[in-house]
Amino acid sequence: MKKLAILPILAAVLLLSCETVPPLPTPSGKPEAVFAPGVSKKRIVDTLANEMLTKGYKIGEFNEYTARFVKHWSTSTYVNGQWVETPGEWRVIFNLVDTPSGVRCVCTVEHVQWPGSHREKVDDYSQYGSTSHEYHDMLARLAANLAPVK
Secondary structure: OOOHHHHHHHHHHHHHHOOOOOOOOOOOOOEEEEEOOOOOHHHHHHHHHHHHHHHHOEEEEEEEEEEEEEEEEEEEEEEOOOEEEEEEEEEEEEEEEEEEEEEEEEEEEEEOOOOOOHEEEEEEOOOOHHHHHHHHHHHHHHHHOOOOOO
């Protein structure tokens, strides 16, 4: 009987221990910020590159609208009775678009297993969890600190 009394308490503890992170209050639901008018895309990308290099990312590809950064990782997975190394990477993509109110920067955060192979699996971390809030806060801080050059 005492064992049965513990079950509701255990269930309540497990339920309350699940932390939910609220969605981001942005139009896309992803991390984003609008940089002040007069701040060039080049300055924004240079600032993003400096920030991401500091976080241990490598520079991926760049064009007029996109800055992509990559961080490789690997882990071991137990498959069919043996341990197999599972390669992966984090991809952080910043899309930059000119708007009347300044340059809008929207961030996509991807967790990729088996990158570049036929088994590639991509999980989008842009719209949930602490990762999305971390990048949203970073963009807000960078946007607040980058003033237009006069």
